[in-house]
Amino acid sequence: MIEKIVEEMKDEMVKTMVEMIPIKAISPELGGTGEKERADYLERVLKDIGFDELKRLDTKDKYGYVRPNIIAKIKGKEGKKTLWLAVHIDTVPEGDISLWKTDPFKPVVEGDKIYGRGTADDGQAVISSIYALKALKKSGIIPKNNIGLMLLADEEVGSKYGMHYVLDNYNFGENDEFIVPDAGNSKGDAIEIAEKGLLWVCIKVIGKQGHGSRPDLSLNANRIGMKLALSIDERLHYKFSAINNIFVPPYSTFEPTKREANVQNINTIPGTDFFCFDCRILPNYKVEDVLNEIKDEAEHYKKKFNVEVELKVVQKSEPAPQTDPNSEVVVKLKKAIKELRGFEPSLIGIGGGTVAAPLRRRGYNAAVWYTIDNVEHSPNEYCKISNMIGDAKVFAKVISEY
Ligand SMILES: [Zn+2]
Structure with a gap:
């Protein structure tokens, strides 16, 4: 034997x-x-x-x-x-x-x-x-x-x-x-x-830094960044909601992960916000389509809040x-x-x-x-x-x- x-x-x-x-x-x-x-x-x-x-x-x-x-x-x-x-x-x-x-x-x-x-x-x-x-x-x-x-x-x-x-x-x-x-x-x-397919993407929101007491003169990137992260989170989960029971877990995952530190003190309104998503995508979808949804949401925020939004794809591989x-x-x-x-x-x-x-x-x-x-x-x-x-x-x- x-x-x-x-x-x-x-x-x-x-x-x-x-x-x-x-x-x-x-x-x-x-x-x-x-x-x-x-x-x-x-x-x-x-x-x-x-x-x-x-x-x-x-x-x-x-x-x-x-x-x-x-x-x-x-x-x-x-x-x-x-x-x-x-x-x-x-x-x-x-x-x-x-x-x-x-x-x-x-x-x-x-x-x-x-x-x-x-x-x-x-x-x-x-x-x-x-x-x-x-x-x-x-x-x-x-x-x-x-x-x-x-x-x-x-x-x-x-x-x-x-x-x-x-x-x-x-x-x-x-x-x-x-x-x-x-x-x-x-x-x-x-x-x-x-x-699953993989997408690591980082997003930088650029507003305007200012004194904590003068939001009227600044543009708080922290608040807009948080909103944008949640909007992306909801949008991706809604759009790409398929279930495939062979997978553990059986759905695509979209996790906001890394966040970079912003200002050192409490009384400064942050001018930039930086966060990343780790997305693991079922073969039912194209990674490119997920990325396009993120880009689209970012465009929407640019116009709505008058901020700059920069996107960086760190890793991307189709399922x-x-x-x-x-x-x-x-x-x-x-x-x-x-x-x-x-x-x-x-x-x-x-x-x-x-x-x-x-x-x-x-x-x-x-x-x-x-x-x-x-x-x-x-x-x-x-x-x-x-x-x-x-x-x-x-x-x-x-x-x-x-
Ligand atoms: Zn190994």
Whole structure:
């Protein structure tokens, strides 16, 4: 049984994780130097496995750092399509170091947990995917279709040099399918097959600053800004009110979030007001249409209150089409989870965003799943060894039957 082969590699998997975590893989945008060294290390691990195809798709970023991607493939009997496991090897920085109980880059194994930055996101998936493919090789099973592994750079800051680069520079088969282990819950009972669209927009209202006692001589941007924020809030909720029960939560969300501080003292009427919205939009709608509603409301306020209103779009991505619930990848993944864990996972949509979105936009089926406690990007991030092994068993089962 292929699960038994995975179980027997437990110590090796822990060792690879412990060796990988000290090799930092942080994007230059977040203060690092990229993922090259970590990719070199993992490439050596992959070389021992014996793939039919093993190659690098490296590129250079605007700072001159090498941004590596590794593609590994095992050929199937018929090989008409490929099931890919797509994981990312970059991590975010440690954050506030005083909140860590251990050195984030010196992994500590304690009982069932391995502590360290990137052990969960996405280290656990990196290790369980690599060893699922290794188990397949060891088992001697040759599946009907090809099995691929992608170790990707740059996920944490938008995947320009990772998934997007690979999509532009590698020839995937038109029926290829993908598992993206990069979002999940601690039970592993939900497979994500859809993501909402995303819009981050900031709005600056410019009035006229003045003395607290002379509103007659000033134009209070604070009051107009508050009204505008509430108007936008109401308008978006009213206009884009569809319900889609696959999503958690099942509606589009429009949240006023960041507000910038204005004047320091109570007796000054603020001349500017600055606030932002985080919008997560169901695939029923176009992100552009949401943005147009916001623009329209801003125009209305300009005229009504004689203020300037400036809009800045910080992030914008259209929702990707939903992955077919009856696609082979989803059906086989569901079946493997049911057989190994004894429950039927539900199919859900989330607020975004993983590399499944660009894949779905290109028409590919992508299922997002792994078993993870909610520790990504937190201090004292850890991965449970039992989850790492358990997920590797699920992946091994899926790929051996694909
Ligand atoms: Zn991640």
